Amino acid sequence: MKTSDAKFSIKLKKILLILVFFLAYENLYAEEWIGSCEENYPPYNYIENGIPIGLDTEIVQHVMNKIGKKLIIKPTIWSNVYSNLLENKVDLAWQFIGSEERKKIFFLVGPIRYGLDVILVRKSSNVSNWTSLNDFSGLKAGVIKGYKYHHEFDTANNFKKKEFPNVQAQLEALLSNKVDFIIGDFNVLKYIIKKNNFYEKIKFLPTSIKKIPRFIAFSSKNKEKSILFEHYLQEFLSSQEYSDLLEKYEKMNR
Known part of the structure; x- marks a missing residue:
């Protein structure tokens, strides 16, 4: 009886292992992967003629083409991008900074x-540059x-922070005196300012914060997909296609 139970237990374990492998295989090789990005974040992600485009979106799409899988893109506001990835509602999202919190x-x-x-203020602002975040004490960001x-x-407490859903709303708040300064990606701010002809109303402070690497993030259940994506991404990053793509968007935003 004990021998029979042992054989049954071994057989059951084998079945479970096969099932786990099958589920992992099915997830990795699903015909469609679902991705998400910020909806109005040019030149990196934006909609043109109903189609998601932009530098980062095109990078992701190029890699997906190499993998041979269809990518469903769901643009939305950033807080939703983050929560959807956290709750495993999408497979991947872009673009993220490599903070320790997010790596976990x-x-x-x-x-x-x-x-x-970079940091941006109104043209009329008395702030012309900064050497430390203490220079913004008492102001509202x-x-x-x-x-x-x-x-x-992120941890500074010598100035207040007011949240907005996207960069357009953030810029409009600056122009309407709801905040004293804003922080954001130089190319995104430049693109939107140029499009809306805001140059006469605002100024970039000369001192930038720093260059920060941007990553593609995969949800906690998609380790296998992240490994596969990484392989094809590294191939793409060393290609002429990638260099041409960078040049294309640099020209657009001059």
Whole structure:
């Protein structure tokens, strides 16, 4: 009887292992992967003629083409991008900074590029530059809900922070005196300012914060997909296609 039970137990374990392998295989090789990105974040992610485009979106799409899988893109506000990935409602999302907090909860792949964070004020502001965040004491900063900038800024408590859903709302708040300064990616701010002809109303402070690497993040259940994506991403990053793509968007945003 004991021998029979042992054989049954071994057989059951084998069946369970096969089932686990099958589920992992099915997840990895699913015909469609679901991705998400911030909906109005040019030149990296935006909609043109109903189609998601932008530098980061095109990088992801190029890699997915190499993998041979269809990518379903769900653009939304950043706080939703983050929560959807956290709750495993999407397989991957872009673009993330490589903070220690996010490395613990997501599988980060990349970096795909570097972003330069800068500070922007109204033309009439008495602030002309800064040497430390103490220079902003008593002021109010406009930030994007759910964003991580860098540790020193995120933990600073000598100025207030007001959250906004996207960069357009953040800029409009600055122009309407709801905040004293905003922080954001140089290329995104430049693109939106140029499009809306805001140059006469605002000024970039000369001192930037720093260049920060940007990553693709995979949800906690998608380790296998992140490994596969990383392999094809590294091939793409060393290709002429990638260089041409960077040049294309640099020309667009001059």
